[in-house]
Amino acid sequence: MQAETTNRSAKDPRGKVLDWIEENPQEVKKADIIVGIPSFNEADCIPFVAEQAAIGLKSYFKDYRSVLINCDNNSEDQTRQAFLSVETDIPKIYLSTPEGLKGKGNNFHNLFRKAVDLDAQAVVVVDADLRSITPRWIKNLGEPLFQGYGYVAPIYIRHKYDGTITNHIAYPLSRALYGRRMRQPIGGDFGFSGAMARLYLEGKLWDECVALFGIDIWMTTLAINSPHPTAQAFLGAPKIHRAKDPAASLGPMFRHVISTIFRMMEAFDNTWKQVLWSKPTPIFGFGLGETEMPPPVEVDEDRLYRGFVDGFKENLNVYEQVLTQDVYVKTKEIAGLPYEQFELPPALWAKIVYDFALGFHLNTVPRDELMQAFVALYFGRTGSYVRTTQGMELRVVEDYIEEQCLVFEETKPYLVDRWEEAKGQGEE
Amino acid sequence: MTKILVVDDEASIRMLYREEFEDEGYEVFEAEDGHKLTERIEQDKPDVIVLDIKMAAYDGLDLLQEIRQQFQDLPVIISSAYGAYKGDYKTLAADYYVVKSSDLSELKQKVKKALEGKVPGKKGRKTS
Numbered sequence: 001m002q003a004e005t006t007n008r009s010a011k012d013p014r015g016k017v018l019d020w021i022e023e024n025p026q027e028v029k030k031a032d033i034i035v036g037i038p039s040f041n042e043a044d045c046i047p048f049v050a051e052q053a054a055i056g057l058k059s060y061f062k063d064y065r066s067v068l069i070n071c072d073n074n075s076e077d078q079t080r081q082a083f084l085s086v087e088t089d090i091p092k093i094y095l096s097t098p099e100g101l102k103g104k105g106n107n108f109h110n111l112f113r114k115a116v117d118l119d120a121q122a123v124v125v126v127d128a129d130l131r132s133i134t135p136r137w138i139k140n141l142g143e144p145l146f147q148g149y150g151y152v153a154p155i156y157i158r159h160k161y162d163g164t165i166t167n168h169i170a171y172p173l174s175r176a177l178y179g180r181r182m183r184q185p186i187g188g189d190f191g192f193s194g195a196m197a198r199l200y201l202e203g204k205l206w207d208e209c210v211a212l213f214g215i216d217i218w219m220t221t222l223a224i225n226s227p228h229p230t231a232q233a234f235l236g237a238p239k240i241h242r243a244k245d246p247a248a249s250l251g252p253m254f255r256h257v258i259s260t261i262f263r264m265m266e267a268f269d270n271t272w273k274q275v276l277w278s279k280p281t282p283i284f285g286f287g288l289g290e291t292e293m294p295p296p297v298e299v300d301e302d303r304l305y306r307g308f309v310d311g312f313k314e315n316l317n318v319y320e321q322v323l324t325q326d327v328y329v330k331t332k333e334i335a336g337l338p339y340e341q342f343e344l345p346p347a348l349w350a351k352i353v354y355d356f357a358l359g360f361h362l363n364t365v366p367r368d369e370l371m372q373a374f375v376a377l378y379f380g381r382t383g384s385y386v387r388t389t390q391g392m393e394l395r396v397v398e399d400y401i402e403e404q405c406l407v408f409e410e411t412k413p414y415l416v417d418r419w420e421e422a423k424g425q426g427e428e
Numbered sequence: 429m430t431k432i433l434v435v436d437d438e439a440s441i442r443m444l445y446r447e448e449f450e451d452e453g454y455e456v457f458e459a460e461d462g463h464k465l466t467e468r469i470e471q472d473k474p475d476v477i478v479l480d481i482k483m484a485a486y487d488g489l490d491l492l493q494e495i496r497q498q499f500q501d502l503p504v505i506i507s508s509a510y511g512a513y514k515g516d517y518k519t520l521a522a523d524y525y526v527v528k529s530s531d532l533s534e535l536k537q538k539v540k541k542a543l544e545g546k547v548p549g550k551k552g553r554k555t556s
Contacts, residue, residue, distance in 0.1 A: 155517055179547030183520060229500070229550045234517055277545035279503075282496045283521050395515030402514075 007098075019098040020110050021074070023084070026091035031118040032064035033057065033142055035126065038107040040073040042128035043082040049130050054088035056138025069114060070128075071107040072096040079128075105215035108200075115197040122146060123197055127188045132240035132292075140233035140285035141191035150228020152191035153182045153220060155283060157238040160389055160397040161297040163187075164382045165257055167401050170217055173261060173353055176408040178268070179275035180224045183232065186216040186257060187239070196228055205267055207260075213253040214260030221264045225271060234285040238294035254378070255371045262360040273416050277409055293394070304383030305339050311376020318373035322359035324418075327351045331377065344377075344384040346404040347411065352377050354415035362422055429455045430543060433474035435491070436507070437461055437483040441528070445478060448532050449539075462486035466498050474502070476542055478535070479522070481508040489518040496521045501549065503542035507535060 006022045035053040039046055050068055057066040067090065070083040074096045084094055095110045097103070108125075115123050122145035124138055137154075144152045163184070170185050192200070200219060210218045223230050265272065312319070312335035319328055327348065334344050356374050360367060389397050432454045434445045439460070446456045457472045459465060461483055469477070477495065481488035488506065495504055506513070506525045519525050523545075524538040 155520065157517075179545070181520065225548075227550065232520075271548060275547055277541055277547070279501055279545060279547045280496070280521050280523060282500055283493070283518070286493060286518055393515075395512075398515035398517075 021096040021098060023094040028067050028091045028093060028118065030065060031067040031120050033061050033066045033122040034069055034115055034118065034120045035124045035138060036069045036071055036111045037126055037128050038071050038104055039075060039079050039128035041075045041077040041079060043077040043079045046070065046079055046083050046128045047086050049126055049128055049133055050083055050086040051088065052133045052135055053126060053138055054090040056135035057090050059135050060139040061142060067091050067093055069093045069095060069111060071111045073102050073107055074099050103212040105211035108215050112197045112201045115194060116201055121194045122191060124191045125189060127241060129241045132237040134237055137189065137235050140235055141189065144231045144233065144284050145191050145193050148229060149231045150193045150196045150226060151223030151230045152233050154184050154187040154189045154235050155232050156235040157294055157394065159294040159297045160394060161299045161386065162294065165254060168381050168385065169353060170257060170261065172405045172408040174221065175278050175405050176412050177265060177272040177275065178224045179278045180230060181278050181280050182220055185220040188216060193228065196223060199226060205264060209256040209259045213256035217257055217260050225268055230281055232281050232283045234283055238292055240295060250375060254375060258371065258374065262357050265357055266361055269419065299386050301383060301386055304379045304386065305342065308376055308380030308383055309335050311379060315373035315376055318365050318369055321364050322370065323352065323355045327355055342384065344380045346407040349381045350408045350411040351414055358418050358422065431455045431457060431472065431474045433457045433459060433472055433477045435459045435462065435465065435477060436480040452536065462491040465491055466494060469499060476503040476505065476539055478505050478507050481506060481513055482510065492518065492521050505538050505542060
């Protein structure tokens, strides 16, 4: 069948008119469940993910009208053709941003619109570069959505050096702030209900960082702060994708994710200031038998250490303004330690994160400079974590991360007091 | 009075916890295993549960999943003789994990923390 491409227009959450491209060869008009696969130049990987997703839909949601949607960034590597040529009974829709418009968040925005158009009850999203996805992932992420849950985040085994932004910032901070424990708030694979799709389409707090890599934490934070119940799905198989050395490939993702977290803190400050400690979130999907171990992730420790020590010297001016005196002095001391003795402990790290959140809120220094200075300290914390956890088994590392989260919760009054103090001084 | 349900197959542990927590002013209920546990929760309406993992006929981690499905925000503290279960992803459904000890100060502190936690509630889960 010759696919027909439709160019459509709609307003993005900021009110800007955006074109989007749709190819709907089976002319799907309604769907109960969607599996969305965001992509940019994933022609090599997307057929496998689409096949697994299709098997999942056929095996576990056979009584529902289902569709696979690739939400793409106008890839130049034949992603569209690779996706549409996957042989399956499940109908497929290809969506894309127009040429020149990139960003994972923009892909998702197209998916939200289509989910609302199709009146879907459930949307499961899986990354296009996954190599470990099984049909069970679709079941585990999708089923809770038919049991009244609004949002389902993943739990999977990740290598201890994979997901360092999650382990040291996104998870402990979102947990301490909002009181809901979501182990993988930026995991990239999750489920959300039709009601949540409509809420996302309203575009509250949407900005250019959300349109890029900030989308995952934006969705999770809105879900946690919505009235809709949230859950987690244990996916059994480890997340095997293009895992990256945190020292070598931070890229723009760090800025997008952290800016989004900090900006949402401003919007929800009346909520998180009331939150004390945290609560677990229900978990679905156990009983899969033995879980596999993830492949190793190589880390360049020297690069992390140098990034911290050199970055500290380069950004002294920012630290003097953003960190409290006590935190500044301790961090400076650590930045002067030789590699063999260097350690940036969780208690200090929690205060650093809180100081930077407040610095962002108060615009103490230009935000680009603030982010650049924060990266150096993040390298310090990550390097310290790598040193501490060397030789530790994954389960022990999980316990270590849990302890770090408790430290963030216990240190939270430091943030609340500073935030309130700033408000009292009329600096908002 | 704040109610604690202790689920443990060792009578001596239940007795110890009862004495210690009653001294602290709690009302203590006991269950020697997981038999009809969710019904028991409906009936006794505990404010917090202290749950063993390795029981003769029941796996505390499975019971934890059952509890969590029905009582999303009911605090559950795992109290196990084994630290080896720490880091098991199933334990993420518990509020806290405490390794058993003759000194109950950590357990008491975690019970207190679980009870004083303030997190915005979610609307009730619908079933389809």
